[in-house]
Amino acid sequence: MNPESTDRSDANLSASRSVTPRAKRTWRWLVLGAPLLALGTAGLAWVFTDGEGKAVAATRPPDVPRVEGASIAYSKAFAERAGLKLSPAVRANLVPLISAVGTIDFNPEHVSAVGARLKGLVTQVTQFEGDSVEPGTVLAVIESAELGEAQATVSTLKAEKLAADRNLERENSLAAKKLSTAREAEVAAVEAERYEHLLDAAQQKVSALIGGTGARPRRLGSHELRSPIKGTVVARNVAPGQAVEGEIVAFRVANLEHLWVEIDVFEKNLGVLALGDRVELSPLAAPSEAFEGRVARISSVIDTNTRSAPVRVELENKDRKLRAGQAVNATIHASAGGTRERTLVPTSALTFVDGKPTLFVVSGEHKVRVVSVEIGPTNGAQTEVVKGIAPGEQVVSDGVFALKSELFR
Numbered sequence: 200m201n202p203e204s205t206d207r208s209d210a211n212l213s214a215s216r217s218v219t220p221r222a223k224r225t226w227r228w229l230v231l232g233a234p235l236l237a238l239g240t241a242g243l244a245w246v247f248t249d250g251e252g253k254a255v256a257a258t259r260p261p262d263v264p265r266v267e268g269a270s271i272a273y274s275k276a277f278a279e280r281a282g283l284k285l286s287p288a289v290r291a292n293l294v295p296l297i298s299a300v301g302t303i304d305f306n307p308e309h310v311s312a313v314g315a316r317l318k319g320l321v322t323q324v325t326q327f328e329g330d331s332v333e334p335g336t337v338l339a340v341i342e343s344a345e346l347g348e349a350q351a352t353v354s355t356l357k358a359e360k361l362a363a364d365r366n367l368e369r370e371n372s373l374a375a376k377k378l379s380t381a382r383e384a385e386v387a388a389v390e391a392e393r394y395e396h397l398l399d400a401a402q403q404k405v406s407a408l409i410g411g412t413g414a415r416p417r418r419l420g421s422h423e424l425r426s427p428i429k430g431t432v433v434a435r436n437v438a439p440g441q442a443v444e445g446e447i448v449a450f451r452v453a454n455l456e457h458l459w460v461e462i463d464v465f466e467k468n469l470g471v472l473a474l475g476d477r478v479e480l481s482p483l484a485a486p487s488e489a490f491e492g493r494v495a496r497i498s499s500v501i502d503t504n505t506r507s508a509p510v511r512v513e514l515e516n517k518d519r520k521l522r523a524g525q526a527v528n529a530t531i532h533a534s535a536g537g538t539r540e541r542t543l544v545p546t547s548a549l550t551f552v553d554g555k556p557t558l559f560v561v562s563g564e565h566k567v568r569v570v571s572v573e574i575g576p577t578n579g580a581q582t583e584v585v586k587g588i589a590p591g592e593q594v595v596s597d598g599v600f601a602l603k604s605e606l607f608r
Contacts, residue, residue: 263605270566271559271606278565281601285561285593286548290540293583295471295576297531300483301462305523306513309454311428315443317408319343319422326450328435332426338450339424339437346408347420353401360394367391430454433523458514458521460492462529463507471533471576472497478512479530482521486528490514490521494531533576541575541583545596549574549582550603558584559602561593567602 262280264273273283323340326332370387373379409422426432434451437443460480464472476494481487492514501508512529514521521527549572550557556574559567572587588594595602 264602267566270562270568271602272566273602275565278598281598283595283602284597286545286596288542288544288584288588288590288592288594290590291543291581292539293541293543293576293578293581295468295533295583296578297464297468297472297533297576299462299464299529299531301460301480301512301527301529303514303521303523303525303527304459304461305433305453305455306457306459309428309430309457311426311430311452312448313338313424313426313450313452315341315424315437315445315447315449317341317343317345317422317445319346319420319443321437321439321441321443324435324437324439326426326432326435328432330432331430332432332452333429334427336426337423338426338432341422341424341443343408343420343422346405346422349401349405349408350419353398353405356394356398356401360391360398363387363391363394424449426450426452428452428454453523455519455523456516458516458523459495460512460514460527460529461509462512462531463502463505464510464531466501466506466508468533468576469497469501469508471535472510472531473533473535476534477532479532480512480514480527483526483528488520490527542585542588542590543581544584544588544594546577546580546582548594548596548599550599552603558588559595559599560588561595567595569606 262274262277264271264277266272277283319341320343321339322342324338325340326336326338332338367384367387367390370379370384374381374384430452431454432450433453433455435449436447437449443449460478472494474494474497478492478494480490480492492512494510495513496509496511498508498510510531544558548558550559552569552571555571558570558572560570562568570587573585575583575585577583
């Protein structure tokens with residue numbers, strides 16, 4: 200080994216042993232302090248070492264809302280970062296929006312149930328489900344012995360009445376010429392009147408059997424079921440060769456251009472509804488499509504289980520885009536609710552804490568208090584506050600979610 204090299208190593212070792220702990224800390228600061236100082240000034244953290252060389256970190260307090268007595272305080276920087284905006288509670292009229300889910304159904308005013316009305320045998324069916332029909336279109340043909348007997352009776356009575364009318368005419372002529380007594384003319388008149396009543400009764404029986412359609416049968420006992428309205432066959436309950444009774448509903452015909460939507464409205468909202476209120480509708484399967492209807496019926500009976508009542512909405516369906524049985528979202532513009540002033544706040548100001556509607560009400564500069572409120576109807580953009588704040592008070596209307604997240608996490 201080189202003696203000169205050995206001497207330098209011993210000298211370096213002696214020098215390192217003579218370095219004091221304070222000098223060690225200074226050296227570490229010079230090496231690590233500069234880059235960490237840059238990070239610290241950016242608000243991240245300061246890092247230093249203690250006398251034993253262990254790292255110690257001191258973190259700057261976060262800029263988040265904090266509780267100060269009954270209020271919640273936040274900094275201007277937090278308000279800007281969270282996008283907090285304030286709006287006043289105002290007194291104004293409100294046309295409430297009532298939302299519900301409904302089901303499309305046939306409008307009963309545009310639906311006809313075509314019954315057989317008599318016993319017989321179905322010999323022909325000419326229209327089926329989905330077929331479009333006009334008033335008077337033949338739907339099916341039924342052969343009925345009962346109808347044949349009634350029609351035969353009518354024919355017989357017509358002939359007997361004709362004979363009685365001619366006899367009356369002859370007796371009146373003879374009585375005028377003093378060739379017959381007045382008694383014989385009176386008897387002829389009574390007989391003619393009797394046959395008139397019998398014929399009228401027989402014709403009414405035939406009319407009752409065939410439903411009063413006025414259509415002339417092709418032969419005795421043959422009854423043609425005809426559609427009384429323009430529409431579409433939506434139900435068929437007969438088939439050729441089927442024996443039918445008088446109470447069966449053979450066909451159901453509906454005009455699909457006129458529909459109803461039945462929705463259940465809670466009891467608390469019924470008081471603000473009125474006939475003719477506008478209703479916006481959109482199918483659950485196609486929420487982007489919008490239709491408009493009007494309130495046509497408001498039930499007078501409330502379901503004791505659901506505390507709601509059915510409300511029916513008239514809906515035009517000229518383009519046939521809607522179908523019976525389809526589920527729709529309904530929004531009713533309840534005009535009767537807009538007749539008085541209410542205390543209103545932006546709907547965006549409302550949040551729910553423990554299931555209760557809540558507002559952040561301004562209590563000072565950069566301070567709010569948490570207030571549970573009772574709310575009423577809404578029109579989407581604004582909501583009535585029934586109890587909890589007074590008109591003129593400022594509430595947080597934008598950035599509510601950010602404020603709530605910091606307070607209740």
